[in-house]
Amino acid sequence: MNKIRVRFAPSPTGPLHIGGVRTALYNYLFARKHGGDMILRIEDTDQGRFVPGAEAYIIEALTWLGIKFDEGVHVGGPCAPYRQSDRKPMYRAYADQLMDSGWAYYAFDTSEDLDAKRKEYEQEKKNFQYDASTRDMMSNSLTLPDEEVQRRLVSGIPYVIRFKFPVNTEIHIDDLIRGEVVVNSNLLDDKVLFKSDGMPTYHLANIVDDHTMEISHVIRGEEWLPSAPLHVMLYKAFGWEDTMPRFAHLPLLLKPDGNGKLSKRDGDRLGFPVFPLQWTDPVTKEVSSGYRESGYFPEAVVNMLALLGWNPGIEQEFFSMNELIDLFSLERISKSGAKFDLKKAHWFNHEYLIAKTDEELAGLFIKILEEKNIPVEPVYVAKVCSLVKDRVNFVSEMWEQASFFFVTPQSYDEAVMKKRWKENTPTIMQDVKNMLDGLADFSEQNIHDALHAYSEGKGLGMGQVMIPLRIALVGGTFGPDLQVIAAMLGKEEVKRRIDKILSVTI
RNA sequence: GGUCCGUUCAUCUAAGGGUUAGGAUUCAAGAUUUUCAUUCUUGCCAUAGGGGUUCGAAUCCCCUACGGACUACCA
Numbered sequence: 001m002n003k004i005r006v007r008f009a010p011s012p013t014g015p016l017h018i019g020g021v022r023t024a025l026y027n028y029l030f031a032r033k034h035g036g037d038m039i040l041r042i043e044d045t046d047q048g049r050f051v052p053g054a055e056a057y058i059i060e061a062l063t064w065l066g067i068k069f070d071e072g073v074h075v076g077g078p079c080a081p082y083r084q085s086d087r088k089p090m091y092r093a094y095a096d097q098l099m100d101s102g103w104a105y106y107a108f109d110t111s112e113d114l115d116a117k118r119k120e121y122e123q124e125k126k127n128f129q130y131d132a133s134t135r136d137m138m139s140n141s142l143t144l145p146d147e148e149v150q151r152r153l154v155s156g157i158p159y160v161i162r163f164k165f166p167v168n169t170e171i172h173i174d175d176l177i178r179g180e181v182v183v184n185s186n187l188l189d190d191k192v193l194f195k196s197d198g199m200p201t202y203h204l205a206n207i208v209d210d211h212t213m214e215i216s217h218v219i220r221g222e223e224w225l226p227s228a229p230l231h232v233m234l235y236k237a238f239g240w241e242d243t244m245p246r247f248a249h250l251p252l253l254l255k256p257d258g259n260g261k262l263s264k265r266d267g268d269r270l271g272f273p274v275f276p277l278q279w280t281d282p283v284t285k286e287v288s289s290g291y292r293e294s295g296y297f298p299e300a301v302v303n304m305l306a307l308l309g310w311n312p313g314i315e316q317e318f319f320s321m322n323e324l325i326d327l328f329s330l331e332r333i334s335k336s337g338a339k340f341d342l343k344k345a346h347w348f349n350h351e352y353l354i355a356k357t358d359e360e361l362a363g364l365f366i367k368i369l370e371e372k373n374i375p376v377e378p379v380y381v382a383k384v385c386s387l388v389k390d391r392v393n394f395v396s397e398m399w400e401q402a403s404f405f406f407v408t409p410q411s412y413d414e415a416v417m418k419k420r421w422k423e424n425t426p427t428i429m430q431d432v433k434n435m436l437d438g439l440a441d442f443s444e445q446n447i448h449d450a451l452h453a454y455s456e457g458k459g460l461g462m463g464q465v466m467i468p469l470r471i472a473l474v475g476g477t478f479g480p481d482l483q484v485i486a487a488m489l490g491k492e493e494v495k496r497r498i499d500k501i502l503s504v505t506i
Numbered sequence: 507g508g509u510c511c512g513u514u515c516a517u518c519u520a521a522g523g524g525u526u527a528g529g530a531u532u533c534a535a536g537a538u539u540u541u542c543a544u545u546c547u548u549g550c551c552a553u554a555g556g557g558g559u560u561c562g563a564a565u566c567c568c569c570u571a572c573g574g575a576c577u578a579c580c581a
Contacts, residue, residue, distance in 0.1 A: 011581045046580055160579050187509055195579040202581050226576040315529055341517045344531045391543040462540040470541060478542035
């Protein structure tokens with residue numbers, strides 16, 4: 001068997017969205033699993049939709065996620081160039097080959113002609129399709145005399161090259177995910193292969209490139225299934241059937257709110273990033289959030305995406321990239337579309353977060369602290385991380401859970417104050433302050449013992465002591481063990497915070 | 507409209523003719539926690555509908571319904 005070679009072939013019309021990321025991931029897993037090659041090809045045959053920066057974005061996003069390429073536009077390789085605009089000179093000869101063998105023809109119909117035709121049909125409630133039933137009445141090299149065709153070609157009149165579908169032929173697609181799909185050629189239209197601007201369309205360029213790059217498996221989104229018959233016919237027309245790649249059409253990623261496939265336009269409307277990295281539209285300057293900037297870990301994104309449409313059939317839920325490679329198989333890809341689940345995405349990130357070491361988390365949290373001009377002591381920050389990581393999904397949420405470790409509370413939870421701050425509380429707090437002040441060793445254990453001794457001695461419930469003290473130190477009823485917090489803050493700071501709450505409540 | 511693809515808890519999914527239809531997330535309750543979170547336990551919740559085939563169907567076939575993709579000189 002020939003070497004496994006797969007490609008991820010995005011069009012640089014904007015940022016890659018997570019559906020595209022998943023397609024890239026599955027290609028990557030498949031290639032690695034079989035010791036094959038992974039190729040990045042840029043399909044920029046549509047000059048009108050080219051977006052500057054999109055290609056660099058795609059590369060940066062996949063690099064961030066740990067998806068590596070063996071060949072491609074950014075790393076080179078034996079089949080270079082890997083950008084279709086750079087391969088432009090080679091496509092014409094292939095189109096000519098199809099002309100010579102009778103599989104294609106020149107068509108001179110203008111967009112206006114075609115629009116008019118479509119309107120005309122629409123009025124009769126019919127669908128216009130450029131195919132065997134209509135091509136005879138159009139303006140093309142099948143209907144025009146040879147001399148006229150030649151005259152038009154030499155005089156520079158715009159034309160396209162269309163594929164000439166055979167009449168009433170069953171085309172079989174052997175899809176690795178969907179099984180056999182059969183389509184009759186009468187239902188297909190004579191697709192444009194070569195545009196009047198001198199560029200090939202996706203269909204031609206894609207087949208030529210997959211062939212010349214010796215691609216063994218085409219793993220792409222389901223939106224390509226309807227044009228797969230054309231692609232199969234092209235391989236046949238070129239005489240490349242023997243080396244035609246196997247096809248695998250992936251189920252789509254759907255919007256969480258119900259209808260339709262996830263698309264680039266959804267942006268932040270749905271409450272979660274649609275893009276791996278933040279993207280600023282070069283024209284509108286509109287900013288769309290990215291997973292990276294939102295605080296997702298790349299491993300969590302990969303894990304979550306891998307399981308959206310595929311599963312290994314075991315109950316394990318967490319997989320490293322290497323484990324995914326080891327377990328991956330096209331046979332276990334599901335057929336139906338998957339909706340993105342925001343809550344589960346959060347959960348995945350949370351699990352990856354708590355699995356990090358305190359030092360790793362501290363390194364990330366320190367960046368946030370520095371932005372707030374908080375002086376940082378790495379060992380202290382790591383301790384804080386160990387105490388609050390259970391309660392957050394993202395590093396960005398840590399400030400909210402841990403600010404009191406760094407700054408005195410600026411306000412106190414009013415609802416809790418109303419309920420917990422009793423008439424005798426100020427006296428208790430004053431006692432607690434004095435008692436803590438007397439502690440020579442301000443350790444967790446000593447604080448704990450002292451607090452318990454105090455409340456028992458006074459015949460008070462622990463709640464009457466601890467809750468007001470908690471409010472004084474953290475601002476509300478949340479956070480880790482109070483003795484630990486007090487010890488970390490230090491005696492003087494604890495005394496200051498008690499004074500402060502007493503001063504504002506009197 | 508036409509063609510193609512699909513349909514198991516709210517969501518991701520397992521079960522490839524024989525299981526009380528399993529797991530995970532979410533949600534709810536309880537235990538723990540002097541707070542909050544964690545953790546643990548428990549619970550709720552599904553084979554779209556109808557016909558076949560079969561001793562036996564989530565699984566195979568057909569019809570219907572619903573969802574999706576495609577239907578450009580876009581990819």
